[in-house]
Amino acid sequence: MLLCIGEILADMIGEEKNGIITYERKAGGAPFNVACALNKFGSEVKFVGSVGDDLIGKFLIKYAGELGMDTAHIKMDTGRNTTLAFVELDEGGDRSFCFYRKGTADYFMPEVSDELISKADIVCIGSLMLSDADCVEYALDIIERAHKLGKTVAFDVNYRTDIFRDKESAVRTYKRILAAADIVKFSEDEVETFTEDYVDSLTDKLVLITLGKEGSEWRYDGKRNKMPTITVKPIDTTGAGDAFFAGALSVIDKNGKAPMTDDVLSFALKFGNVAGALNTTGRGAIDNLPDLDTINKYINKQGEEQ
Numbered sequence: 001m002l003l004c005i006g007e008i009l010a011d012m013i014g015e016e017k018n019g020i021i022t023y024e025r026k027a028g029g030a031p032f033n034v035a036c037a038l039n040k041f042g043s044e045v046k047f048v049g050s051v052g053d054d055l056i057g058k059f060l061i062k063y064a065g066e067l068g069m070d071t072a073h074i075k076m077d078t079g080r081n082t083t084l085a086f087v088e089l090d091e092g093g094d095r096s097f098c099f100y101r102k103g104t105a106d107y108f109m110p111e112v113s114d115e116l117i118s119k120a121d122i123v124c125i126g127s128l129m130l131s132d133a134d135c136v137e138y139a140l141d142i143i144e145r146a147h148k149l150g151k152t153v154a155f156d157v158n159y160r161t162d163i164f165r166d167k168e169s170a171v172r173t174y175k176r177i178l179a180a181a182d183i184v185k186f187s188e189d190e191v192e193t194f195t196e197d198y199v200d201s202l203t204d205k206l207v208l209i210t211l212g213k214e215g216s217e218w219r220y221d222g223k224r225n226k227m228p229t230i231t232v233k234p235i236d237t238t239g240a241g242d243a244f245f246a247g248a249l250s251v252i253d254k255n256g257k258a259p260m261t262d263d264v265l266s267f268a269l270k271f272g273n274v275a276g277a278l279n280t281t282g283r284g285a286i287d288n289l290p291d292l293d294t295i296n297k298y299i300n301k302q303g304e305e306q
Contacts, residue, residue: 001044001119002253005142006031006126007106008049008064008074009083010056011238013283025056026238026284027063028085029106030158031126033239033285037246037275039069040289043253046120048073048112050105056082057105067286073116077105083128087238097162107132112142118149122253125181127158130173143180155181156245157190167193181205183252185245188212206260208248208269210241215273216248218265225266229273230298232281239285244276247295274298 011028014021027036035047047069051057053076060082064071084100106128117123123146129135143153155177164170171194178184185208191199199207199219207219215229234240251268252260274295282288 002122003120004031004035004124005048007128008032012086014088028285033242034246036286037243041250043250050075052080052082052105053078075110080105122152124154131163153181154183156185216269227269230277232277234280236283237280240276240280243279244272247272247275
């Protein structure tokens with residue numbers, strides 16, 4: 001089982017027509033996106049997060065339930081609102097974010113019991129919470145308890161300049177989590193933010209790096225390998241990295257306690273690449289997630305073409 005902990009919010013995706021910008025409400029939040037993708041890919045998953053007692057919060061809990069997700073660990077905070085992320089897309093589907101997030105529900109995360117952690121094999125920690133000092137300690141406490149229980153901890157950087165206006169202090173905070181995690185994911189831009197030398201120094205971890213249309217790369221145990229992706233015409237890249245991460249983690253989780261060989265890691269990236277690419281062919285981070293059969297068809301087609 002995989003346990004995802006962190007933000008759940010609404011992505012308000014903007015579109016301009018005839019000089020008028022309208023916003024379409026979509027479920028989002030990186031760790032929630034990952035949890036939904038894992039569920040779609042056939043993995044057992046639990047999600048822990050907080051929403052407000054408002055229209056958005058009720059929509060998100062209903063949405064998760066309709067996907068067949070366990071909503072027992074999504075707290076509805078009666079005194080706070082749900083976070084919103086306003087998203088605008090360029091012609092290539094790449095997005096820019098603006099967060100409506102001041103003292104919202106995801107600053108006040110639910111407690112996570114040792115019993116729940118003990119049921120997981122991989123614990124995935126979200127990054128938006130790192131903007132708050134108390135939530136940083138919350139994340140570090142979960143990581144420490146997960147390790148004491150023999151669990152693997154995964155962390156996706158997902159650095160957002162709209163949330164972390166002070167780059168230097170944000171990087172220092174992130175490095176506390178990165179130092180403690182076992183599997184870490186960067187985008188190509190985030191490697192530049194943290195520097196290539198720093199990412200190369202993470203030799204005791206599995207490092208995954210997304211490279212956009214060039215695919216992705218793994219670095220592990222002194223070795224590395226790049227895996228190409230499939231060609232698609234993107235409509236919306238929101239959640240593409242989350243779909244990739246979920247795809248890779250699903251393969252790693254199914255590998256269990258067996259060694260992470262080069263072949264296992266390369267297949268994890270191949271699976272993640274296809275998942276992430278196909279997810280960009282529709283709007284929103286979750287609604288267009290491919291199912292397991294579709295991903296496998298593309299992977300098999302890649303194999304036939306090689």
